[in-house]
Amino acid sequence: MKFAGIAIALVMLAGCATEPVKAWQRGSLARRDMALDRDPLGRKYFQHLHDSKEAANGGEGAGGGGCGCN
Amino acid sequence: MRGVLALLRGLITTLVLHVGAAHAVAVGDAAPTPRIEREDATAFDWTALSGKVVLVDFWASWCGPCRHSFPALDALQKQHAAAGFVVLGVNVDEQRPDAARFLREVPVGFSIAYDVGGIAPGAFGVKAMPSSYLVGRDGRVRAVHLGFKNSDVGRLEAEIREALAEGAE
Numbered sequence: 001m002k003f004a005g006i007a008i009a010l011v012m013l014a015g016c017a018t019e020p021v022k023a024w025q026r027g028s029l030a031r032r033d034m035a036l037d038r039d040p041l042g043r044k045y046f047q048h049l050h051d052s053k054e055a056a057n058g059g060e061g062a063g064g065g066g067c068g069c070n
Numbered sequence: 071m072r073g074v075l076a077l078l079r080g081l082i083t084t085l086v087l088h089v090g091a092a093h094a095v096a097v098g099d100a101a102p103t104p105r106i107e108r109e110d111a112t113a114f115d116w117t118a119l120s121g122k123v124v125l126v127d128f129w130a131s132w133c134g135p136c137r138h139s140f141p142a143l144d145a146l147q148k149q150h151a152a153a154g155f156v157v158l159g160v161n162v163d164e165q166r167p168d169a170a171r172f173l174r175e176v177p178v179g180f181s182i183a184y185d186v187g188g189i190a191p192g193a194f195g196v197k198a199m200p201s202s203y204l205v206g207r208d209g210r211v212r213a214v215h216l217g218f219k220n221s222d223v224g225r226l227e228a229e230i231r232e233a234l235a236e237g238a239e
Binding site for chain 2: 003007022023024025026027028030031
């Protein structure tokens with residue numbers, strides 16, 4: 001019973017071993033409807049307006065898009 | 071206890087195999103010849119390329135730089151085909167129609183083959199899209215290019231010329 005518990009726990013450990021998405025598996029991620037931000041230019045424009053009204057900028061969002069390119 | 075040990079051994083073997091699969095092809099390695107398919111789903115015959123200088127280029131329809139690389143690669147193959155240079159574009163799209171649409175938009179004259187289930191990019195250890203591997207006449211990798219910029223073409227062409235000259239004597 002104890003061993004069965006250990007065995008099951010070990011097998012379930014495999015679930016923690018997530019491999020990162022490979023370079024050639026990004027087809028679905030590259031789809032437009034998968035983008036976090038579908039209108040980057042529009043977002044920048046509104047951010048600019050927001051910055052000017054706040055009289056301060058920066059601090060919005062985080063760097064990097066998860067594409068592994070920076 | 072014995073069962074647990076066997077299980078542990080299995081897990082460790084799996085882990086080691088995974089590490090092995092992550093090995094990327096480097097300059098000087100023998101180029102792998104994984105199973106890839108022609109458009110009609112028959113196996114691509116790698117032996118047909120033996121003795122030639124081959125640029126194995128991994129591409130996908132969703133890959134932006136591939137759109138720029140294709141005309142350049144097509145021109146390179148046209149220019150050096152007589153000397154024994156071949157471009158092989160290995161498509162890694164999950165949906166074959168996506169690849170077909172891309173090829174209608176960016177038509178090329180070089181050979182196109184299709185990966186099945188990530189075997190080919192896995193065998194080469196593709197790290198970026200597009201990735202291209204210049205394979206010499208001896209079947210060894212001479213250069214690895216990750217990504218594509220138009221400014222890469224000069225260097226690539228120099229490498230192709232060098233590879234062609236080396237096996238020609």
